[in-house]
Amino acid sequence: LKIFKAMKTKFIFSLICLFFSANLIIKGQSPKRDIYTALEFSLGIPVQFARSAPLSLGDGKKGFVMLFSEERNLDPYEGSFFFPKNRPKLAVFDLEGRELWRRELAGALPGIWFIPVLPFDMDKDGVDEIYYVNNINTDRPFAYEGYMLERADVLSGEVTGRWPWKAPTHNQANSYKWRFFLIGGYVNDEPVLVTTQGTYRDMKLQAWNADMSSRWEIYYPDDFNGPRGSHTTPIIDIDHDGKEEFMYGERCISFDTGKELFVLDGNTWNDHSDVVLPIYQKKKREWSFFTCREKGDDGRLPRAVMFNQRGEQVWAIKEMKGHFHYGWVGNLGSNGERIAMAGRYNRVSGGDPERWVYDADSGIEITVPFPLGDKSDRSSLLDMDGDGIHELLIGQTLYNNAGDILFDFGESMSVLSQYKILDLPGEQLMCYYPNGIVKIWADRNGSETTEMKKRFSDPIYVNNVRHSSTGYNRNYPILNY
Secondary structure, rough: HHHHHHHHHHHHHHHHHHHHHHHHOOOOOOOOEEEEEEEEOOOOOOEEEEEEEOOOOOOEEEEEEEEEEOOOOOOOOOOOOOOOOOOOOOEEEEOOOOOOEEEEEEOEEEEEEEOOOEEOOOOOOOOEEEEEEOOOOOOOOOHHHHHEEEEEEEOOEEEEEEOOOOOOOOOOOOHHHHHEEEEEEEEEEEEEEEEEEEOOOOEEEEEEEOOEEEEEEEEEOOOOOOOOOOOOOOEEOOOOOOOOOOEEEEEEEEOOOOOOOHHHHHHHHOOOOEEEEEEEEOOEEEEEEEEEOOOOOOOOOOOEEEEOOOOEEEEEEOOOOOOOOEEEEEEOOOOOOEEEEEEOOOOOOOOOOOOEEEOOOOEEEEEOOOOOOOOOOOOOOOOOOOOOOOOEEOOOOEEEEOOOOEEEEEOOOEEEOOOOOOOOOOOOOEEEOOEEEEEEEEOOOOOOOOOHHHHHHOOHHHHHHHHOOOOOOOOOOOOOO
């Protein structure tokens, strides 16, 4: 009888524990985490600026291309530019952290806008080539005739191709003209490389076939009507026909023809957007687009807007002025509902950015239990345990959607990428430290759902991780559920 009573008590206690555990999960509380360093290697020098992209080494082997420098990121804006003492390095590492080769780019300036890097298998042999912008004039960093699109062998670093880089229009500020992108997409499984110059005013775009013959060119002059570029170049397939498109600012452009499928706000927005983020609506089989806008403070158009794929406004923030520099959309509701955040520089006090949070579908303003960012707004999203609900990285601290601190990655940490990097459950965080150490963090307790496995292998997800150049990693690339 005593044994029976003890078993009954234990059974009831187990049911109570199970109920509370389920209730916590339903409300978005994360299960126990075991975040650890899955890979660590050294760049061999102190580092203040670094970018990374995954690549294929052939025979199923994978690795990373790294662009890094002892200098901090060099921005072409006159108020941020400085004269660097060191030139950037380009190197390739395998998944064991072994360095295959490195080169110093003696004429290049260390900055994400001066030297984009893109691994891309243009010849379809299963081995990536590395495309990047270089200046072969080592004495004159602004001598435009020395700027080249170069191609390097991924295994040796040998330069295997070199083409003159299209010069931007010169009658504009240095902050505008020294901003380049490389974008890789597919048209019926055939690779197309897009090179671009310009973000804020004049914009030039060129497309290249696999044999590096010209496919198309576009020029948007300074007085052209409609939106300018953004800091990200997300890749989509708007009508699921195998012919991909990319967003250049608020313009949806075909990799195949260079023609615009649509323009958000119908060419009434004539300036630069800091954030342009596609979100896939699985039930509708349609895309939405969240954009946060920087310039054009005339008070006529909203600063943060959710659009449908026809370019029509679904909802918009009420605030009509200010530099809306920050924004994301994530599965951060108590049951994974999508939430959108828009933030602008604080014009009054100069303190932390002002932020607004919305239900992403309805546009209804809401409150949330988790923090939204710090003063520098080092914030990004990832799904480390693979359950479909995002975590939020604020500075070096990882939070769940209930506002609980999950992990601290170290005060001096800087983010490289936060996607599906290794063949482990969930997404991983790749970061670097000032001493040149690179770490990839993962969750031992991660366990991917079937839905998440499909998502991580989806071509659109993979292409956005690999083929949108090692430029700005501010935004989560694609929510392709």
